[in-house]
Amino acid sequence: MTGNHEAAAGDGFRYTITRTLDAPVADVWQAWTTAERYAQWAGAKDVTLDARTDGSWSGTVVLPDGRRFPITGSYREVVENRRLVVAMDVPGGAEPAVMTVELTDRGACTDIVVSQTCDSAEERDRTEAGSNMLLDGLTAHLANR
Template identity: 50%
Template sequence: MNDITVTRVFDAPLAKVWKVWTEREYFAQWFGAPLPTVVSDVRTGGTWSATVTTPQGDMPLGGTYREVVRHERLVWTMVGPDGAEVVMDAAFTDHGDKTEVVYRQPDVPAEHFTRTEAGVHHILDSFASVLARA
C-alpha cells in the first residue's frame, strides 16, 4: 500500500477555493458529473453522491464527510460501484491571494497506484480550470 500526496497552490483566495471545492454547482463541473445527479451535504456526517459517465457507462459514486473544518480541512469517503471505500482528505492553507491545498489518499494498492495518481492530477487540473472561471 502506498499513499498519494499532491500539493497544489491555486491562484485564488481561500474563501473562493473552498466555495468551488464544496458547493454543488461547482463540484459538478470539476468532478464531471451532471448537476442533477449531484447531492452534497458538506458537514461532518453529511453525505455526497454523483454519477459520472465513463466509456463503460454511468458510474454512481458517493460517500460520507467524516470531518469538515470550514476553510481548513475535509476528510471524506468515496464508495464506488464495487462497494470498496476509499478515504481522502484535503488541507487548505491561506496564503492571501493564493491557497495551498494538500490532497492525500492513503493506502492505495500498488496495482492501482499509477492510475489513481493520474486520476488525482486530472481532477485537480479540472478543479483549477473551474476555479479560474468562477
C-alpha cells in the first residue's frame, strides 16, 4: 500500500493510494459495481448502483456509532474491469467530489489506484483517510470470498 500527496493543477490538493489486492480483476470489479457486494464491504445500506457512464448511485453510510448519512452521485466514466470515475454529491458543495478508481489485471491479483483532487489539504487528508478505510473494507471482503 502506498499513498502520496501532490499539488494538483488549479490549486487543488491531490492524493493517490495504490494497493495490490489478492483477487482477480473481475472479482474486484464486481465487488465495486454490484450493489449487494458493495454494501457488504463499504459500510453502506440501501445501496443502488447503475454502474455505467452517466448512471447514478446512492446509499446510506452507517458509521460505527450508528449515525447515518445518505449519499448520492453519478458515474462519469465506466470502463469494465479497468476504470471508474465516480462523482459524489457534497451537501453545500458547488461541484461534486470526483474520485478515480483504476484497476490493472495481474492475473490472480489486481493493482488498484484510487485518486482524488480536493480543495484544501484538510479535505484531502480527511478524504484520503476515508478512501483508505474503504479499501480496507474491500481488502477484507475479497479475503473472505
